[in-house]
Amino acid sequence: MNDLRRAMALLELRPGRVAAAVAAGVATLGSALALAGLSAWLIIRAWQMPPVLDLTVAVVAVRALGISRGLFRYLERIASHDTALRGTTAARTRVYRRLADGDPVASAGLRRGDLLARTGADVDALGDVVVRALVPIAVAVVLGLAAVGWLALISPPAAAILAVALLVTGLAAPWVSARAAARAEADSAAARLRFSRDAVTALDHAAELRVAGLLPQAVGRARRAGVDAVRATDRAAVPAAYAEAAVPLSVGASVLGALLVGITLFADGGASPMSLGILVLLPLSAFEATAALPGAAVTLTRARIAAHRIVDLLDRADRPVPHGARPVAEPCHLRAADLRSGWPGGPDSGPLTLDLPPGARVAVVGSSGSGKTSTLMTLAGLLEPVAGTVTLDGVPLAELEPAALRRTVGFFAEDAHLFETSVLENLRVARGDLTEAEALDVLGDVGLGEWVAGLPEGLHSTLVGGARAVSGGQRRRLLLARALVSPARVLLLDEPTEHLDAADGAQLQRLLLDRDAGFVASERTVVVVTHQLPGDTAADLVVRLRKNSLPAV
Template structure:
């Protein structure tokens, strides 16, 4: 298998033209600095000789031009570099989301939300940093180092050799030490960081439930423990990092001092004579190395970025490899209508207490309500029916075909799980509905929103369906959020709708009306050939559901 970093970098879909443009701008930036140092050294020493002022005019203008061009090229280099990196991270995230959606959902469902957030957030950012902090700086440093050594060799081969050794210390030894420090920090701190994120998200998302269960203080304490472990890992990596930071200044001092001594010896008693070391050459010999190290000074940070990206890419590719391990299609296409069956099914999170075994027969058009106390396993039952969690035991079949033999595209076209905490994006209302089906038109979206009771609210929005939810789901009330998620579910192509608490945060009358619409076969809210399974704590007493399933066993999510 190829290097995970190389595989992950392909996700960035970097444009060679953009990368070359960024490298060229970087070379021009530091090339201007290198030429400015050499020309300034020549100008200062030549002016000391008090020649006719016209002899210095071209050099003076060139110094001004190089000073200006350095800033201009630096701006262009940053613009090009960040453009390439940001486009790459967008492409990488889109590819990851696409692979996760097309692959095995259990690959991500088995991860805590904090860990999944770290892999799709911070890890992708680390991958993008490779462009800004590693690939382009390394290419620029190589070109500039060769140019500086070659230019100095024209004056003094010995000084050029010394500069080459010093640049190797700054550009190779220092990055190696930095990479070692980064590996120590990441290897020891990555697990702690991920566990801290998981525990913190758990505490933030479920503070009320944890407080009721008497586990909130323990969860907060565990988050603090993981944070302290991460800090200790960073401290342990400080020693090699300090040596890496000292390597470049030491190399610069040795190079400049060595070049000065070599220049003094070469200057000799006959300095300035034809064929000998001139004052201008001596000044260039001393000042040129100072500018040459500007390119290698960024390489320790580049090594750190590469190390972090390598570790991050391993986590990203592990996630995608899990998502890509979905079994091949069983050769039996899933087409409407869909008949879903569960036989001796026990569901639960890994490490948790599974539900009791149950048999469930859902022919097309079934209407079933699932009730039970909080934590009994109602949501995990729906996730297992949808293929998001593997059954603890038993089997799920779709039109007599084992769900495990269907590819994920087939399974999602048949069965859709719609979580109560599904994400709402910071984009337009219409685009949030198109998450379920990309071809949803405005008329269909408006009709669906009206059917779930959001018609008056949409009519009051400044831009209607095109109003941007400025803060995503946080810009809506609890009831509006649930209605919008329900509309998304109704617009999905799934023939079996597994709905988790769709009427939570609604008042009793409105919630009962929606549940009647979802569970009544004669209702126009859901097509009669679509199956609906609803988890609810607010089941009306006069329910018209075909069956009411009560889940009694307690299923606890393991605390890790």
């Protein structure tokens, strides 16, 4: 529950908005409750054939209650969904900020599918609590008490029967449903995480997997995870169905009990025909409020599981650095001593020693799987070293302020995201104050000047579909431009020229690795990872990584 409270705090729910949604829900089912009672009175009174004018007010009230029920339902949906959507927006914003400002190792240790599930579906599960749990529970409590109190004015025994039946549907059935669904929901959540991880891997790397002949296996793993998730959901549906069946059974028992009590009272002369009709029809509407509670219990179960994963992610991001964390200062001299890098649980690269003073130009060359990307991420502080140390100006990366470190040492991944927004805004991801003139200059430097000039709105043209709006080569050039405009003084570039033709790629690598070319400011350090390096670069150092062997320098 502590995890759920911490996660729900991310929604920044305003009590006024929640109260408005609850009030609209109470008005909705209150109209139904009043409509049931008034309809019962009207039916019995009309059977007695009084003057028509005696029924006029009741007829008009029935119409008004029927209309108000639909109106209040609409208002309740608007209020509850507005509160939930505002909450999920606030929660995602806060999660993204905590990840951006916290320890960079937090998200680096997670697969993309897992991270996507935690920031996507898990946050949505928290938002569902407002619509499917918080508001329905509050409405059920208010309406249940009102129905029992109203019935108690006519017959306390009938009110007692209704109260017991409401407790069965409002407490016992949700408890059974939640207990039975908890384990299956946990299994389903784990399967959904595996499905997200495997599906994202298959989608992101379909071309490489197809070439390696591994795409069918990747798709098969995703399919099996999806089937496991469906089966776990089905297992949760069985006990939930029994809990749902408790509602009509309780309704039947309550109506039958009220009918027997009413007939006894009527036979003894203690109740009028109108009271008998109200005793029978009122419970039918009273249970409308509690019918949603088994589903609310399942929603809370899912939210608790989601909250645990979200809180775990935030705790990773909030992992404290040692006391006295230091800001990053000039001149940004990066060193790695006996560095072994790799993903948790996987093989690691051989020991590597690098000395990267300001302005250094280094190329890291190797085949796929040789550890190039993990080496760059370790130099950026995004992965913890398997062995050895990485220091910046003599200070271990773990002792530096994470946000300042990321502003100083920038890792630019080959599969970085392009957003479905303008070309200019995609560059401003790296530097928010970038001007249009600066953007045009850097796009021209990376070879996209003519392309931007040919777009309908130039820099302000939207990349519809993000990366799908550009070719592979254009995407790499845009990502390189984003790196060049960033404030980072150490640029760690992962495959910046992949998907370019050989001549253009070689030329860009020469420019990146030449301190005197003016392509990158001479005081900035540049480390380029590549599969193929032209032989005539001005790199200060070329490191060749090989699988399961020591690097060659």
